[in-house]
Amino acid sequence: MSKTISAxxxxxxxxxxxxxxxxxxxxxxxxxxxxxxxxxxxxxxMHTDEVAAQAAGLPSxxxxxxxxxxxLGRAITDWAGVGNVKxxxxxxTKQTWxxxxxxxxxxxxxxxxxxxxxxxxxxxxxxxxxxxxKVSGTARVLxx
Amino acid sequence: MDLxxxxxxxxxxxxxxxERGAVSRFxxxxxxxxxxxxxxxxAKGAGFNGPPVPPTWTFASVFQGRYPEEQPEDxxxxxxxxxxxxxxxxxxxxxxxxxxxxxFRYHQSVQCGDVLHWEGKITDIxxxxxxxxxxxxxxxxxxxxNQAGEPVVTEIFNLIHRGA
Numbered sequence: 001m002s003k004t005i006s007a008x009x010x011x012x013x014x015x016x017x018x019x020x021x022x023x024x025x026x027x028x029x030x031x032x033x034x035x036x037x038x039x040x041x042x043x044x045x046m047h048t049d050e051v052a053a054q055a056a057g058l059p060s061x062x063x064x065x066x067x068x069x070x071x072l073g074r075a076i077t078d079w080a081g082v083g084n085v086k087x088x089x090x091x092x093t094k095q096t097w098x099x100x101x102x103x104x105x106x107x108x109x110x111x112x113x114x115x116x117x118x119x120x121x122x123x124x125x126x127x128x129x130x131x132x133x134k135v136s137g138t139a140r141v142l143x144x
Numbered sequence: 145m146d147l148x149x150x151x152x153x154x155x156x157x158x159x160x161x162x163e164r165g166a167v168s169r170f171x172x173x174x175x176x177x178x179x180x181x182x183x184x185x186x187a188k189g190a191g192f193n194g195p196p197v198p199p200t201w202t203f204a205s206v207f208q209g210r211y212p213e214e215q216p217e218d219x220x221x222x223x224x225x226x227x228x229x230x231x232x233x234x235x236x237x238x239x240x241x242x243x244x245x246x247x248f249r250y251h252q253s254v255q256c257g258d259v260l261h262w263e264g265k266i267t268d269i270x271x272x273x274x275x276x277x278x279x280x281x282x283x284x285x286x287x288x289x290n291q292a293g294e295p296v297v298t299e300i301f302n303l304i305h306r307g308a
């Protein structure tokens with residue numbers, strides 16, 4: 001069994017299927033793409049070089065999939081507490097574009113007591129302002 | 145190309161230091177201003193030895209705090225990540241490379257000050273037809289262990305080539 005250090009924020013008994021975590025919203029800007037490139041080491045020019053992106057036939061640079069996953073990860077840890085995520089996986093379904101407002105949606109789908117502890121299972125996704133899903137997946141987080 | 149022959153091949157290995165500046169900058173880049181990632185006193189107050197890392201940090205960590213003199217022998221024998229050999233082979237006839245899926249399994253917390261060792265391998269390759277195009281999926285698993293030799297994070301990376 002692995003160690004959990006920081007405080008667990010969710011109470012197993014209080015969490016029910018269908019419960020939703022607080023939404024995190026963020027308007028994606030080109031500066032976000034540059035910051036993520038620098039902080040992650042992913043310098044694919046399709047994310048940072050407008051000239052190269054347009055030469056490749058794209059309307060503009062587009063966001064790193066891992067930025068989307070990181071933003072959604074922030075919403076998960078805001079809700080469950082840092083250090084309490086046991087598993088987090090997504091599919092990347094659509095590209096993100098500068099100017100879009102990205103919002104998280106985290107909905108409890110199950111809960112179970114396992115060897116790892118009391119686990120809350122949530123369907124997690126990130127969508128834009130017209131409901132287009134950018135990434136979707138599942139997170140398993142610890143409750144007390 | 146015999147795709148099955150690539151299953152089990154190592155993709156790489158490395159040793160990386162989990163450094164505060166890099167972690168704080170990464171957290172800021174994913175819009176996360178949680179004090180635990182930025183403020184040592186907040187992290188210690190929560191029971192961590194150093195600031196912890198955001199959930200997707202290890203994916204970026206292989207490019208951070210990577211000192212040349214500490215790197216292990218290249219498990220590919222200098223031929224590079226076999227995933228790229230497969231992709232480059234497929235790209236000869238065009239197409240598009242997509243990051244299809246990404247999963248993290250967390251075994252123990254990672255904190256600034258840790259020194260992680262990672263090893264990756266290809267665990268699956270398969271192709272299927274979709275809308276008249278061949279989709280080739282390459283699945284890589286990377287295990288990160290800490291300085292005590294204990295696994296801390298397992299990453300599962302699914303890269304897709306969509307044929308032209």
